[in-house]
Amino acid sequence: MNQDKPAKKTTIYDLATLAQTSASAVSAVLNGNWKKRRISSALAEKITQIAKEQGYAVNMQASLLRREKSHIVGMIVPKYDNRYFGSIVETFETMARERGLFPIITCTRRDPALEIEAAQTLLSYQVEWLISTGATDPDRISDLCNQAGARSLNLDLPGSKAPSIISDNFGGAYELTRRILANSKRKLGSAQPLLFVGGRGSDHNTAERIRGFRAAHHDIGIPVNDAHILASGYAPEKAEKSLQALAASGDPLPVGMFVNSTISLEGVMRWIKRSGYYEDRTPVIGCFDWDPFAALLGDEIEMVRQDVQGMLDAVFNIIDEGAATGSLVEIPPIFMGAEISASPVVKSI
Amino acid sequence: MNQDKPAKKTTIYDLATLAQTSASAVSAVLNGNWKKRRISSALAEKITQIAKEQGYAVNMQASLLRREKSHIVGMIVPKYDNRYFGSIVETFETMARERGLFPIITCTRRDPALEIEAAQTLLSYQVEWLISTGATDPDRISDLCNQAGARSLNLDLPGSKAPSIISDNFGGAYELTRRILANSKRKLGSAQPLLFVGGRGSDHNTAERIRGFRAAHHDIGIPVNDAHILASGYAPEKAEKSLQALAASGDPLPVGMFVNSTISLEGVMRWIKRSGYYEDRTPVIGCFDWDPFAALLGDEIEMVRQDVQGMLDAVFNIIDEGAATGSLVEIPPIFMGAEISASPVVKSI
DNA sequence: TTGAAAGCGCTAACAG
């Protein structure tokens, strides 16, 4: 095994010496702008050759310092451990690279302090754009960006100081609720009011989904029981605990549920299994999020998949243009196995 | 909403002017090494204050260019879309930050070309270490690193030109197979030979797991049917297709299965459900990987969880020491609900 | 067609 100690790095000066030319010629050739400098293709050839032989790699730090633009785009994301954020990150990276941008992603594990610390670090790396995904305090981050001369964007959860791209939570929740109610009617003969589980009542997305949840009930004339809205947090344990508490209160649980994320669904499914509350008949469930295994879990789990590609198209639309056309873009989520209807809604706040 | 155009960035010279001092004083104060420069705490105070007011952030490009070490550690990873890689990335980031290192992760979507391109880009950002996770050609990457004066490490899949940290695939597979056979005996009265599904026969991990699979069969005197080793790739569709083909051949399928990853399990479960092959009785399944929803899927899915924390402890052990103690570290995976036995095995190749 | 030279923002001697 090769245990070489780190060798001194090859610079364009080394290359220039080897090719018997100047550093500026090397630089021009290696950057591809040697035609406008009208360097002989013989020299260009030679330099390229030598660079390859030496395994030369530019020093980005030096290059970036000299250039005016960094071409770096940063993203902060709360967690990597579910399909939604995982695919956001993967799509973001791919799309950034397609445009010659360099993506740096950092994960904050839902820690507000880490969130701003990460933003600052990213800024010191001269990111041109900073995407705050599911941030608890996106406006704070936008302020930092403004100070540092970087642009910012909010994804998944909206803020007021930068353009925000989010799912159409109200619309999605309305439709999801409608479907769960329909499934429940089909299965049980009559539509019963549902239970809402998961998320934080204080965040925009959860609030909007609850609004959609209520509206769908209202529109078919079914009352919502406020005690059956359990927005107690995102962690699986939170969902489990609040179901347990509700069951313990003696209040009979609804046979249909709207679960606010796959994270919460994890807790819900575990509780159902462990408690044996529903015995053999599992409740009719819908989930505002998608996961391949969860999809196989019962036959009655209706899932809405947030349109990650659509959301990132909107993000890069703004980045490509250099400016936003509106302040809030809401992307309709995708109902698995159904056609998608509307196009993105652009609102001005 | 604030639409300010990117302002000129504040530098230490601006700060120096404002504080009526020199750039070097500002630099020293902001880097925390102002005690050895014995700068008056009054000045230090003043500078810190002004820096905060101005929302100053160092220019890492400039700082890094001047310093000798970058403190950047890079990781390339094939996908973000499962718990295993997701938690590798998250743990890596956390542990890197704990040590004052800056992690840059990039995802290659299992594309060999992207893999080496990503490695090169990371090197030009002056990474001190490059961790190749599940790379198809780790040795190629090690070569690039050596040329560029960076150290490299292989994770998940071994290579021959850098220390490798992987799961104990043989041991894990042996024990998992033993358990599936035992479950199958308990459930069906007698232990039948199992089906092996997923992975690539050409990769080290899959080969080792097949070896463990065979050994466990051998040790209780059950023959393995070679036609029942379906290492046809990682994608869910691959697993689905090979099961379909096997069933179509008329050869009756075993009632027990060893599935090589959650990715493959996705295809297996889908096929079982869609084909209806097993009717009401689902087969006895074990999976070399863990997923929270998959864990809820039946009662007979035995899962091995790869010890991500243990693997990354080993990685940072090497990084902290600056050198590896051995060439191959095999970390025993965790059997859910069982004690962990052995400590890491260090081999020299 | 090419090279010399300035300077990006910062750090670390070194000289007060």
Add this chain to the structure above:
DNA sequence: CTGTTAGCGCTTTCAA
């Protein structure tokens, strides 16, 4: 206790 200075490796005029 503090300021001046010399680069880090690269890009980009400008002059030849």
